[in-house]
Amino acid sequence: MIIAIDGPAASGKGTLGKRLAHHYGYRHLDTGVIYRAVAYAMMQAGAELSNEVLAVAAALELDPEKFGNPILKTQKVGDAASVVSAIPQVREVLVNFQRQFAADPPGAVLDGRDIGTVICPDADVKIFVVADPRVRARRRTLEARARGEDADEEAVLADILKRDERDKNRAIAPLRPAPDAHTLDNSNLDIEAGVRAAIAIVEAARARR
Ligand SMILES: Nc1ncnc2c1ncn2[C@@H]1O[C@H](COP(=O)(O)OP(=O)(O)OP(=O)(O)O)[C@@H](O)[C@H]1O
Numbered sequence: 001m002i003i004a005i006d007g008p009a010a011s012g013k014g015t016l017g018k019r020l021a022h023h024y025g026y027r028h029l030d031t032g033v034i035y036r037a038v039a040y041a042m043m044q045a046g047a048e049l050s051n052e053v054l055a056v057a058a059a060l061e062l063d064p065e066k067f068g069n070p071i072l073k074t075q076k077v078g079d080a081a082s083v084v085s086a087i088p089q090v091r092e093v094l095v096n097f098q099r100q101f102a103a104d105p106p107g108a109v110l111d112g113r114d115i116g117t118v119i120c121p122d123a124d125v126k127i128f129v130v131a132d133p134r135v136r137a138r139r140r141t142l143e144a145r146a147r148g149e150d151a152d153e154e155a156v157l158a159d160i161l162k163r164d165e166r167d168k169n170r171a172i173a174p175l176r177p178a179p180d181a182h183t184l185d186n187s188n189l190d191i192e193a194g195v196r197a198a199i200a201i202v203e204a205a206r207a208r209r
């Protein structure tokens, strides 16, 4: 079974993805980390983020062993990722890696922006996670502060809104729900309640199979 989770920045996709994967014994791929890794490689090379040739080269040289680098989670790298992710050739290079991950047994949960629309249009279950932008900014700020970072909630909110705009309005694989996606609004749900709601969506889909 393939579970596709999409949604805007800091909506809780990764948290749900991890929890669903654990619940069902599936593998989990946070696809945002792939674009973050490409962006970070560009930053380290001192390259312009809009340099398509260098961005494609960085995507081709991607090393999944480095996906755990905590620097990839920073706001600066996330912002850069939303620039490189709008380059069509970069997305093309990364499609096969994601589809291969999804296809391997016993099942997979992928979260991102285009999983239900482009990467796995035939996924068994598609969930589009949303939450009020202020709630998302609050959660992301608390997360950053817990890591010891000095995060300003208004700045986090501005970054989230800017990234959402870029991701929704790009020409290729824009952020949007697939027509057959189930929307899950977790603005007023804690993590456990969100996980229960997601499991209910998956179970309903399994019952229909
Ligand atoms: N239902 C919830 N209630 C409270 N906090 C939550 C909930 N869901 C997620 N969070 C918290 O919100 C923050 C963002 O969640 P998460 O990292 O899962 O979002 P994301 O959509 O994967 O973000 P990104 O856009 O970076 O991929 C995390 O600190 C997470 O613990």
Ligand SMILES: Nc1ccn([C@@H]2O[C@H](COP(=O)(O)O)[C@@H](O)[C@H]2O)c(=O)n1
Pocket (backbone or CB within 6 Å): 009, 010, 031, 032, 033, 035, 036, 078, 081, 082, 083, 085, 086, 111, 112, 113, 114, 115, 163, 167
């Ligand atoms: N399937 C995806 C996943 C991510 N992106 C881009 O990467 C940026 C960072 O993603 P996070 O999930 O880690 O926040 C994001 O803003 C997107 O621009 C993507 O295009 N497609």
